[in-house]
Amino acid sequence: DSTIDARLALLAQDVEFVDSLASGALGFDRAPEEQTPPATVKEAESLATCARDLLGLTANDPIPRLVETVGLVGLLAFSADVGKDIADAGTVLLRRGGVAFINSHSDVGRRRLALAHEFGHYLCADDYAVDWRVDAYEPKTASVEALLDRFARALLLPAQALTTAWGPRLEEHGP
Numbered sequence: 001d002s003t004i005d006a007r008l009a010l011l012a013q014d015v016e017f018v019d020s021l022a023s024g025a026l027g028f029d030r031a032p033e034e035q036t037p038p039a040t041v042k043e044a045e046s047l048a049t050c051a052r053d054l055l056g057l058t059a060n061d062p063i064p065r066l067v068e069t070v071g072l073v074g075l076l077a078f079s080a081d082v083g084k085d086i087a088d089a090g091t092v093l094l095r096r097g098g099v100a101f102i103n104s105h106s107d108v109g110r111r112r113l114a115l116a117h118e119f120g121h122y123l124c125a126d127d128y129a130v131d132w133r134v135d136a137y138e139p140k141t142a143s144v145e146a147l148l149d150r151f152a153r154a155l156l157l158p159a160q161a162l163t164t165a166w167g168p169r170l171e172e173h174g175p
Contacts, residue, residue, distance in 0.1 A: 012092050113153070
């Protein structure tokens with residue numbers, strides 16, 4: 001087992017134990033319905049729009065507290081620095097809800113992208129996924145991984161929000 005595998009196994013065990021003691025306290029009752037994994041860029045962006053709706057966000061709302069936000073719908077995220085040559089993140093589904101572990105060794109932007117990517121796995125009910133790099137190429141899973149990466153980018157920075165903000169800043173500051 002990799003470091004991420006071991007962390008996920010322990011976290012899943014601990015979270016399920018806590019959930020068994022206080023059913024409903026962890027927010028798993030708000031878990032979303034399973035979504036179909038995207039097969040095209042358009043479907044990935046559509047999934048991001050649905051995810052923002054599920055999270056109660058408009059197209060222009062920022063997500064300043066991504067960990068807390070995905071936790072509202074049953075994905076509990078944890079992080080620790082487990083080193084440079086270890087996977088970016090991993091996700092495992094529980095009987096109710098899910099657990100994501102993010103390697104905090106990377107810069108904050110990459111960590112946010114990794115968590116948003118794992119949120120895509122969670123929404124599509126991928127039972128278990130460890131992502132070595134959100135941009136890595138794996139022939140068997142390349143298309144789904146690349147599309148979930150696109151989902152993550154669209155979740156964090158929707159095209160409409162960028163377009164809305166870009167014009168005024170371009171006028172104010174120039175190219």
